[in-house]
Amino acid sequence: MTTSPGSALDPAAPLLDADxxxxxxxxxxxxxxxxxxxGTGAGPLAAFVLTHPLAEHTVAALAAGHGPYSLVHLAQEIEVHHPPRPGAPLDASAALDAVxxxxxxxxLVLTTTLTDPATGAAQARLTAHILLVGLRTAEPHGTLVPMAAVRQxxxxxxxxxxLGIDREWIxxxxxxxxxxxxxxxxxDAAREAGFDDVIAHGMSLVALAVEEAAERYADGDTDRVLAVGARFARPVLPGEGTALDLTPSAAGDTVAFTVRSGGAAAVKGGWLRLGPAAGADR
Structure with a gap:
């Protein structure tokens, strides 16, 4: 297992301040x-934004010297133990659990973890499944564990x-x-990579699901989204005609979601787990 410690507040990423x-x-x-x-909640996608530079660095280190490749983000899970707070100090680490x-x-299965530097307690854990297309020289290890699924x-x-997905928004x-x-x-770069146009960030589509689900089922409080997972099936292009489908559980503790674009599923197997409102019985 390869582990890379580093600051979550990487200069390449926006700082998690309130603004x-x-x-x-x-x-x-x-x-x-x-x-x-x-409100002031940052939501679970803040953990992804903070750890993304470290995740990129870890993947680049694995691929260094092995020739050109393209990265395909296959799936992502985020589990939040304590919602990141703007201005709060955080540390991050990354581990390649499987190759x-x-x-x-x-x-690859890449896990990044946000921790409280004072106590060492985990604040959030993120698991990504990634395919490095064209790279076949890494040393295999570990076991690929299937992504979690929620059955309602x-x-x-x-x-x-x-959804209003256009070039400006992307x-x-x-x-x-x-x-x-x-x-x-x-x-031009998108066409060189084999796409007809620029493509939306996969996690932007997950962020849309988090925001809409929070509005409908959690009183607008994204910090009540304690976990989220999804698989990325195809890219979303601007102006393609894109929609978000949400299905809550009868108990109101989970929400299944799909993003459809161009007549096909772009994000599938999506799910969110909701926590109770502040002050509610747990």
Whole structure:
């Protein structure tokens, strides 16, 4: 297992101050047609934004010297033990739990963890499944554990909402999240990578699901989203016609979601676990 410690507050990423957290959520919510958020909660996607630079560094270190490759984000899980608070000091670590060679390249399971530097207590744990297409020289180890799935025995009424995904929103989200990969910003770079146009960030679609689910089922409080997971099935292009489908459980503690674009599922197997409202019995 390869472990890389580092600061979560990497200079390449936006600091988790109150203004940056609010800006990130405000930009995200624009694609839902919703106004800027109330309150000060940052939500579970703040943990992804903070750890993303360290995750990128860890993958780049594994691939260094092995030739060109392209990275495909296959799936992501986030579990929050304590919601990150703007201005609070945090440490981060990254571990490659599994590496497996496949016909198209190398598949990784990468775990990043946010901890409280004073106590060492875990604040959030993130697990990503990644395929490095074209790279087959890494040393295999570990076991690929399937992503979690949520089965709703008694689903509630499904709802659907159209999403406003355009080039401007994709670019604004990338700057707010600190993910400036050219395939999201530059049409020429996207075409060189095999896409017809720039593509939306996969985690931006998850962020939309978190915001909409919180509005509908958690009184707008994204900090009540304690865990989220999803698999990425296909890219989303601007102006393609994209919709978010949500299905709450009858008990109100989980929400299943799918993102459809261009007539096919772009994000599937999505789920969120909700905690009780502040002051409610646990």
């Amino acid at each position: 940056a957290a609010r800006h990130y959520r405000t930009v995200t919510r624009r694609a839902l047609g919703r106004p800027a958020p109330g 497996r060679l496949e016909p198209k390249g190398t598949r 025995e008694s689903p509630g009424d499904p709802v659907s909402r159209d 670019a604004d989200y990338g700057h707010a999240a600190g993910d400036l990969n050219p395939v999201h910003l530059d049409p």
